Amino acid sequence: xxxxxxRILHFFSPNKQLVLQLEHLLGYTPKHLPYYQLAxxxxxxxEELAQNNERLEFLGDAILGSIVAEYLFKKYPTQPEGYLTExxxxxxxxxxxxxxxxxxxxxxxxxxxxxDRGLSRSHIFGNALEALIGAVYLDQGFSRxxxxxxxxxxxxYIDIAMLESTDTNYxxxxxxxxxxxxxxxxxxxxxxxxxxxxxxxxxxxxxxGDLIETGAGYNKKEAGQVAAQKALxxxxxxx
Amino acid sequence: xxxxxxRILHFFSPNKQLVLQLEHLLGYTPKHLPYYQLAxxxxxxxEELAQNNERLEFLGDAILGSIVAEYLFKKYPTQPEGYLTExxxxxxxxxxxxxxxxxxxxxxxxxxxxxDRGLSRSHIFGNALEALIGAVYLDQGFSRxxxxxxxxxxxxYIDIAMLESTDTNYxxxxxxxxxxxxxxxxxxxxxxxxxxxxxxxxxxxxxxGDLIETGAGYNKKEAGQVAAQKALxxxxxxx
Numbered sequence: 001x002x003x004x005x006x007r008i009l010h011f012f013s014p015n016k017q018l019v020l021q022l023e024h025l026l027g028y029t030p031k032h033l034p035y036y037q038l039a040x041x042x043x044x045x046x047e048e049l050a051q052n053n054e055r056l057e058f059l060g061d062a063i064l065g066s067i068v069a070e071y072l073f074k075k076y077p078t079q080p081e082g083y084l085t086e087x088x089x090x091x092x093x094x095x096x097x098x099x100x101x102x103x104x105x106x107x108x109x110x111x112x113x114x115x116d117r118g119l120s121r122s123h124i125f126g127n128a129l130e131a132l133i134g135a136v137y138l139d140q141g142f143s144r145x146x147x148x149x150x151x152x153x154x155x156x157y158i159d160i161a162m163l164e165s166t167d168t169n170y171x172x173x174x175x176x177x178x179x180x181x182x183x184x185x186x187x188x189x190x191x192x193x194x195x196x197x198x199x200x201x202x203x204x205x206x207x208x209g210d211l212i213e214t215g216a217g218y219n220k221k222e223a224g225q226v227a228a229q230k231a232l233x234x235x236x237x238x239x
Numbered sequence: 240x241x242x243x244x245x246r247i248l249h250f251f252s253p254n255k256q257l258v259l260q261l262e263h264l265l266g267y268t269p270k271h272l273p274y275y276q277l278a279x280x281x282x283x284x285x286e287e288l289a290q291n292n293e294r295l296e297f298l299g300d301a302i303l304g305s306i307v308a309e310y311l312f313k314k315y316p317t318q319p320e321g322y323l324t325e326x327x328x329x330x331x332x333x334x335x336x337x338x339x340x341x342x343x344x345x346x347x348x349x350x351x352x353x354x355d356r357g358l359s360r361s362h363i364f365g366n367a368l369e370a371l372i373g374a375v376y377l378d379q380g381f382s383r384x385x386x387x388x389x390x391x392x393x394x395x396y397i398d399i400a401m402l403e404s405t406d407t408n409y410x411x412x413x414x415x416x417x418x419x420x421x422x423x424x425x426x427x428x429x430x431x432x433x434x435x436x437x438x439x440x441x442x443x444x445x446x447x448g449d450l451i452e453t454g455a456g457y458n459k460k461e462a463g464q465v466a467a468q469k470a471l472x473x474x475x476x477x478x
Contacts, residue, residue: 054320055312062308062327069301070376073294081293088301116437137309142381198355 021109026136027152028144035135040106042124044113053131060134061092063142067149068092075160090163091154098126100157106132129153170228174205177237183207187224190214205231260348265375266391267383274374281351281363292370299373300331302381306388307331314399329402330393337365339396345371368392409467413444416476422446426463429453444470 015033022030030036035056043052068091072084090096101107102125110128137145154160171187178185184207191202203223205212213234215227254272261269269275274295282291307330311323329335340346341364349367376384393399410426417424423446430441442462444451452473454466 049319050317055318055323058320058323059308059312062305066301066305069298073298073373078289080288081297084294084297116434134312 018109025104025106025109025132025152026148028140028148030139032139035139036132039131039135040109040111040128042110042112042128044116044124045111053128056131056134056138057127058134059137060130060132063137063145064092064130064133064149067146068154070146071150071154087160087163090166091158091160094123094126096126096158096163097129098123100153101125101129103157104129104153170225170232173237174228174232177232177235178207184209187227189220203227207231257348264343264345264348264391265387267379267387269378271378274378275371278370278374279345279348279350279367281349281367283352283355283363284350292367295370295373295377296366297373298376299369299371302376302384303331303369303372303388306385307393309385310389310393326399326402329405330397330399333362333365335365335397335402336368337362339392340364340368342396343368343392409464409471412476413467413471416471416474417446423448426466428459442466446470 015037018037019030019033022036038051039053039056039060041052043054046052049055065088068088069084072087076084076087106125106128110125112124133145133149136148140148175185186206188204188206189201190204191200193200193202198218200216200218201220201223202214202216203220203226204214205227213227213230215223215225215230217223217226254276257276258269258272261275277290278292278295278299280291282293285291288294304327307327308323311326315323315326345364345367349364351363372384372388375387379387414424425445427443427445428440429443430439432439432441437457439455439457440459440462441453441455442459442465443453444466452466452469454462454464454469456462456465
C-alpha cells in the first residue's frame with residue numbers, strides 16, 4: 001500500500017523519469033526523493049556542501065562497510081580476521097565500486113560537469129554508489145539497505161570467487177617487480193623479541209641494500225608479508 | 240515477556256554472575272550468551288580462532304563505524320565530509336575505545352592471560368568492546384546495537400566537545416615538533432596544474448631542505464594540511 005501511494009505521488013511529479021530509473025536500480029519505490037537526488041549530485045556540478053553528495057558518500061561508505069563485514073563474517077565462518085579484512089578491502093575498493101557503478105548504469109544518473117575531463121578518469125560513479133547507499137539508509141533504514149546491497153549490488157555485480165583468487169602473496173609480487181626492475185631484493189630479520197609470552201619478529205625489506213620498509217608479526221612468514229605489503233604501497237607497485 | 244523468559248533461563252544457568260554483569264553493561268538481558276562469551280575471550284587465552292574474539296572484533300568495528308558515521312552525519316549537518324571523517328577517527332581510535340572499555344569495567348570481564356605483561360599495555364579492552372558490539376549485533380540486530388552504542392557508550396563515555404577541540408592544525412603540530420627538534424621546516428609549492436576546470440596544488444614538506452612528503456588539494460591551505468598530516472604520520476610524531 002505504501003509502495004502504491006509512493007508510486008501515485010511520483011506519477012505526478014516532474015521527476016517521474018528519475019523515479020522509474022531508481023525503481024529499476026533499487027528494487028523498490030523511493031519514499032523521499034531528495035535523498036536520492038542529493039546522492040546523484042557531484043561536487044563538480046554544485047560546490048555547496050549541503051547540495052552535493054560528499055556527506056552522503058561518507059555515510060554510505062560506512063554502512064556498506066558494515067554490511068559487507070557481516071556478509072563476510074557469515075560467509076567465511078572459519079577464516080581469520082585478517083582474511084575478512086582483506087576480502088572486504090577488495091570488495092569496497094574504489095576500482096571495484098566504480099566498475100560496479102558503471103555496470104549499474106549510475107553514470108547515466110549522476111549529475112556532474114561533463115566538460116571536466118579529469119572526472120571520467122576518477123571514481124565519481126563508485127563514490128555516487130556509496131552516496132546512494134547513504135540515501136537508501138536514510139530513506140529506508142538498515143534492513144532494506146542490507147537487502148539492497150546483498151541482492152542488487154553484491155549478488156549481480158561482485159565476483160567473490162575472482163576476488164578470492166587474486167594474488168595476496170605480497171612477497172611474490174614484490175619479488176617479480178624487483179626482478180623486472182633489476183633490483184636486488186632481500187628480506188632480513190631485524191629483530192626477535194618477546195612480547196608477553198610470545199615472540200615477535202621484525203622483518204625488513206631491503207632493495208639494493210637499502211631498508212625500504214619493516215613489518216612485524218608472530219612468525220617470520222607473517223612479518224615478511226606485512227613488510228612486503230607496506231613496501232608495495234610505498235613503491236606504488238600495482239597488483 | 241521475552242526479556243522475562245530470558246531472565247528465568249539465565250537464573251538457573253551457571254553463568255548467572257556474567258548475565259547480571261552484562262545486563263548492567265548492556266541495558267538489556269542477552270538472549271544468546273555464547274556470543275558474549277566469545278566477545279570476551281582474548282586470543283592470549285585461546286589461540287583457536289573459532290574460540291576467541293578476533294572475528295567478532297572485525298564485525299563490531301564495522302558496525303560501530305557505521306553507527307558513529309550516522310551519529311556524526313546528523314549531529315553536524317553543515318560540516319564537510321572531511322570533518323566527519325576526522326571526528327569519527329577520533330571516536331573510534333584505539334586509545335579512545337580502550338579508555339572507554341576500561342571505564343565500562345570490561346577489564347573485569349575479558350578473559351586473557353594475565354601473566355602476559357605486554358597485554359596490559361595493548362588495547363585488548365577496546366578491542367573486546369568492539370567484539371562486544373559484534374555480539375550485540377548478532378544477538379539483537381542493528382537497531383538495538385545502535386541504541387546500545389548511543390546510550391551506553393557514546394553518551395556516558397565519549398567527550399565529543401573535547402574531541403572537537405583537539406588540535407587539527409597539522410601544520411602547527413609539525414611546526415612545533417620541528418622547532419623542538421631544531422629542524423628547518425618549509426612548505427613549498429611543487430606544482431600547480433589544471434584538472435578539468437579546477438586548479439590542483441601540490442605542496443611539499445621540506446625538513447632541512449629534504450622533501451619528506453607531499454600533499455595535493457584544491458587550494459594551498461588544504462594541500463599543506465594534507466602534506467603536514469602525512470609527514471606527521473611518516474615521522475611518527477604524536478599528537
